[in-house]
Every structure is written in structure tokens, then in C-alpha cells.
Amino acid sequence: MPVPWELSADAWHLFAIFITAIIGVLINALSIFTASILALVAVVLLRVLPPEKAFSGFSESFILLILAAFLVAKGVIKSGLGRRIAFLLIRQFGKSTLNLGYCIVATDTLLGPAIPSNTARSGILYPITHALALDTGSQPTPEGRKKTGSYLMMTAISGHTISSALWLTGMAANPVGAGIAAQFGVNMNFGNWVFVASVPCIVALITIPLLLYKLFPPEIKHTPEAPKMAREALGKMGPMSRREWIMGITFFGMILLWAFSPVLNLNLAIVAFLGLSILILSNVYTLEDIREGAGDALETYVWFAILYMMSAALNDLGFMKTLGAQIATYIGDYNWVTVYLLLTLLYVAIHYLFVSQTAHLLALYAVFLQVAVNAEVPVALMAFMLSFATNYFAVITPQASSSNVIFAGSGYLPSGDIYKQGAIITVLNTLIFLLATPWILWASSL
Numbered sequence: 249m250p251v252p253w254e255l256s257a258d259a260w261h262l263f264a265i266f267i268t269a270i271i272g273v274l275i276n277a278l279s280i281f282t283a284s285i286l287a288l289v290a291v292v293l294l295r296v297l298p299p300e301k302a303f304s305g306f307s308e309s310f311i312l313l314i315l316a317a318f319l320v321a322k323g324v325i326k327s328g329l330g331r332r333i334a335f336l337l338i339r340q341f342g343k344s345t346l347n348l349g350y351c352i353v354a355t356d357t358l359l360g361p362a363i364p365s366n367t368a369r370s371g372i373l374y375p376i377t378h379a380l381a382l383d384t385g386s387q388p389t390p391e392g393r394k395k396t397g398s399y400l401m402m403t404a405i406s407g408h409t410i411s412s413a414l415w416l417t418g419m420a421a422n423p424v425g426a427g428i429a430a431q432f433g434v435n436m437n438f439g440n441w442v443f444v445a446s447v448p449c450i451v452a453l454i455t456i457p458l459l460l461y462k463l464f465p466p467e468i469k470h471t472p473e474a475p476k477m478a479r480e481a482l483g484k485m486g487p488m489s490r491r492e493w494i495m496g497i498t499f500f501g502m503i504l505l506w507a508f509s510p511v512l513n514l515n516l517a518i519v520a521f522l523g524l525s526i527l528i529l530s531n532v533y534t535l536e537d538i539r540e541g542a543g544d545a546l547e548t549y550v551w552f553a554i555l556y557m558m559s560a561a562l563n564d565l566g567f568m569k570t571l572g573a574q575i576a577t578y579i580g581d582y583n584w585v586t587v588y589l590l591l592t593l594l595y596v597a598i599h600y601l602f603v604s605q606t607a608h609l610l611a612l613y614a615v616f617l618q619v620a621v622n623a624e625v626p627v628a629l630m631a632f633m634l635s636f637a638t639n640y641f642a643v644i645t646p647q648a649s650s651s652n653v654i655f656a657g658s659g660y661l662p663s664g665d666i667y668k669q670g671a672i673i674t675v676l677n678t679l680i681f682l683l684a685t686p687w688i689l690w691a692s693s694l
Contacts, residue, residue: 253574259565261296263601266558270600270645273663280646280656280663284551287558297561305557309517310367311549314653316520317371318545320502321378321654323524323533327495330379332485335478337380342474345384345396345466349457352377352400353407357453359503360411360418366642368506368516370408370651372499374658377404381660383481384468388659397660399466405655405666406456406643406673412651413639414449416441421606421638428614429631432621434692436631444632444691448684452640452677459676464669491532498526548657552603555647559603568611571598576619587623589682591616592633596641596678603647609638628692633681640677643670 251260269287272278278286292302305311324330341347352373359369381388381397388397412419416426416438426436461469488496502523505514527533562568579590595616602608613634620630642649646656646666655661681688 253570255567255570256565258296259562259567259570261294262291262558262562262565263567265290265294265296266555266562266601269555269558274667276664281547281551284554288554291558301561302557305553305555305560306549308553308556309515310365310650311553311556313365313367313371313517313520314552314650315545315549316517316524317368317374318548318654318657319533319538320499320520320523320527321371321375322537322545323527324375324495324499325379325382326537327491327532328485328489329492329495329499330375331383332482332488332492333376334379334383335482335485337376338383338471339475339478339482342384342478343472344470345399345468346457346461348380348384348396348400349403349461352380352404353411353453353457356404356407357411357414360415365506365509365516366408366412366419366649366651368520369411370405370654371520372503373404373408374654377401377655378658383478384471384474386466386468386660393660395467397658398665399460399464401655401658401660402464402665402669403457403460405652405661406460406670407453408649408651409640409642409673409677410449410452410456412642413636414442414445414453419605419639421609422635424606425609425613425631425635425638428609428617429635431614432617432627432631434628434631436635440692440694441632443694444688445636447687447691448636448681451684452680455676455680456673460669460673463672464665494530494532495527498523498532544657544659548653552647552650552653556603556650559601560607562601563607563611568598568601568608569615572612572615576615580619580623582623584620584623584625587620588625588630588633588685591620591625591630592637592682593678595634595637596644596674599641599644599648605638605642605649609634613638626689626693629685629689632688632692633685636681637678640681641674644674645670 251257265287269283272283273280291297292299337351341351356373377400381400384396386392386395386397416422429436502519505519575594579587621627646663
């Protein structure tokens with residue numbers, strides 16, 4: 249095919265390789281790991297990108313954060329602390345799997361304003377969710393994952409999209425969007441952000457666990473005996489062991505450092521590696537444990553680093569901005585309501601091509617906002633909707649957000665399931681926020 253628009257040949261060839269890898273995963277022809285490795289080989293051998301650029305994703309700090317958080321999460325499980333937390337939650341809320349789903353979503357939402365990284369929050373939420381799955385009898389195998397694990401893991405990453413949208417500090421790209429919006433005369437601060445987001449986010453947080461429960465039901469739904477079993481198990485476990493105390497203090501310390509990282513100017517990945525080093529030095533999590541459990545972490549790290557690199561390179565080569573500009577030429581003449589709807593839907597759909605919410609926002613947010621201004625769309629309405637969409641589309645693919653990646657590597661969520669269920673949740677989120685347009689228009693104008 250000839251190179252379209254004013255793209256370079258490298259940008260067009262890179263897009264062809266990237267989209268082929270994604271389609272290969274979508275149709276279950278290849279695993280996401282295999283597709284990514286083949287894409288990397290093609291990019292280098294066909295000289296689309298130089299090797300140093302092709303391997304650049306492996307040195308990104310937030311990708312290293314995922315690797316370290318994955319290993320720390322396994323330490324939470326091995327130490328027994330994850331099991332204790334799971335039993336405490338089951339004792340209180342464990343009469344049904346649906347209750348546990350809501351418990352996971354509520355925990356994540358409460359952590360949202362304090363931890364300005366959805367990737368860091370996923371490192372906190374994952375070991376708890378994993379322990380809940382294991383201790384409700386669900387193993388990460390094709391036969392066992394559907395008991396409760398797949399539902400709990402999918403609920404966690406789906407709820408994550410809304411907990412990030414609810415708070416200005418819920419995701420790193422939110423303040424970036426607020427800064428761009430300010431250039432268009434829109435004021436976004438912590439107070440008006442949560443006020444505008446409150447109605448659609450509360451509706452979504454209530455709806456998501458229930459919709460997944462109905463459309464993709466766990467095999468184990470009712471567990472009336474679970475609270476009693478949890479109380480008995482906690483009795484057998486006795487008081488917290490030395491390993492649990494060390495793990496708990498280390499984990500809590502990581503949460504505090506992540507929460508205050510902007511003030512202390514700390515790199516999030518270094519906090520995770522600090523926690524991992526403490527666990528190794530205190531013999532809570534040994535090198536043997538790492539060798540035994542590093543397979544999933546390494547696989548996840550490799551495929552995400554490759555796909556992120558390709559997405560970032562497409563952006564650097566101007567593919568995303570050119571695509572946005574081409575879209576703008578086709579919709580600029582419609583009335584503002586139509587432009588508003590089309591821009592929102594296109595902004596969400598294009599995220600199939602991105603492996604970073606922040607990269608997506610940086611590439612397209614200002615372009616789409618300018619198109620909206622030209623079409624006389626209320627600028628505050630469009631600015632808030634695009635900011636919220638940057639969060640609520642984050643479950644559209646396994647690689648759509650770095651916060652998904654630990655869960656995608658858990659063994660409970662095959663890539664095909666995330667594509668299918670993620671598409672449904674993304675449609676649900678989009679509908680909820682679009683139906684809330686009158687509220688967003690009114691609240692953003694105050």
C-alpha cells in the first residue's frame with residue numbers, strides 16, 4: 249500500500265507491524281508475548297527503527313516499576329500477609345463473590361486521591377485480589393480461574409479505570425490534561441474535578457462489578473460459609489508472624505512513599521525496588537523465590553516494554569498527530585453536538601493503538617480540543633470529557649494501561665478475555681459518561 253497523507257515510510261511501516269501484532273492477538277493466532285517478540289524482530293530486521301530505539305522500552309522507569317511491583321506482590325502472597333488480608337475481607341464481606349468485587353473497587357477508590365499513579369495502586373491492589381482468588385478456591389489454571397479469580401481480577405482493572413477518573417490525583421496524566429486545558433481557558437482543580445466526575449463515576453463504580461457478574465459470572469457466586477471458614481483460618485494462623493510484620497511494614501512504607509513521591513521527588517520504580525531489596529535482605533522473599541516466580545513477571549515485562557516502545561515511536565514519528573488532524577478534516581463541519589460525540593468516540597477507539605494513557609493524551613488531547621473549539625463545542629465540557637476518557641478507556645486492551653499489566657500476567661485473565669470484556673466495559677463507561685453530559689456541562693460551567 250502507498251504511504252498515505254504526509255507520513256514517512258518508517259511511520260507507515262511501523263504502524264503496519266504494530267497493527268499486525270495486535271490483530272494476531274485479537275484473533276488468538278499468537279500469544280501477546282509471541283506477537284510482541286515477532287514485532288520487535290521485524291522492526292529491527294526491516295530497519296524501521298534502529299536497535300537502540302527498539303530496545304528503549306526496557307529502560308523505562310514505569311515499566312521497571314511494573315516488574316518490581318509484580319515481584320513485591322508475590323512477596324505479599326508468600327509471606328502469608330496477603331492470605332491474612334484476604335481472610336479478613338472474606339470474614340467481613342465474603343458471603344458472595346459480588347460483595348468481594350465491590351470491596352476491591354471501594355479499596356482502590358479510597359486509595360485514589362493519595363497515590364497519584366494508577367500503576368503504583370495496581371501494585372497494592374493486585375496481591376490482595378490474588379489472595380482473595382486463591383483463598384476462595386480459584387487457581388490460575390484454565391479449569392480453576394473461572395471460579396472466582398477471573399471475575400475478581402477483571403473487576404479490579406475495570407474499577408481502576410473509574411477510580412483514576414474520579415480524582416485529579418488518581419492518574420499521572422490527569423494534571424497534564426488540566427495543564428493543556430488551562431491553555432484553552434478551562435480551570436481544572438482538585439475540587440471541581442471530583443465534583444464534575446462524581447455523578448458518572450459513582451454510577452460506573454456501582455454498575456461495573458454487577459455487569460461483569462451478570463455477563464461473565466464466576467462459577468462460585470454464593471459463599472455463605474466463607475466468613476465462618478475465614479474466622480477459623482485466621483484462628484489457625486494465629487498472631488502475625490515475623491515475616492508478615494516485615495512484609496506489612498515494608499508494604500505500608502511503600503504506600504506512604506508512593507503517596508508522597510511528588511513532595512519528596514522520589515521515583516516510583518525506586519520505591520518498589522527499595523521494598524523488594526528490604527524483603528530480600530530480611531529473607532522474607534528469597535532469590536530462590538524470585539527464580540521460581542519470575543517467569544510471569546519477566547514475560548509481562550518483555551511484551552509490555554515492546555508494545556510501549558512501538559506506540560511511543562508511532563507518536564514520535566508523527567503518526568498519531570497526523571491521524572488526529574485527518575479525522576478533524578472530516579468532522580469539522582458538523583454541529584457541535586455531533587462533533588462532541590464523534591470526538592469522544594474516536595478518542596476512545598484510537599486507544600487500541602496506544603500502550604500509554606499519557607502518550608495518548610499528549611498526542612491527541614490538544615488536537616481534539618482545538619477541533620472542538622473550532623466547532624463551538626463548550627470547551628470545558630470537551631476538556632473534562634477527554635480527561636475522563638483518558639482514564640475510562642484504560643481497559644480496552646491488556647496493554648492499554650500499565651496498571652493492567654500485573655493483572656494480565658496473573659494467569660487468571662487470558663488476553664482474549666481482556667479484549668472481549670474490556671471492550672464491553674469501555675462501551676459501558678463511554679455510555680455512562682456520555683449520558684452524564686448534561687451534568688458535566690452544568691457542573692463544569694460553575
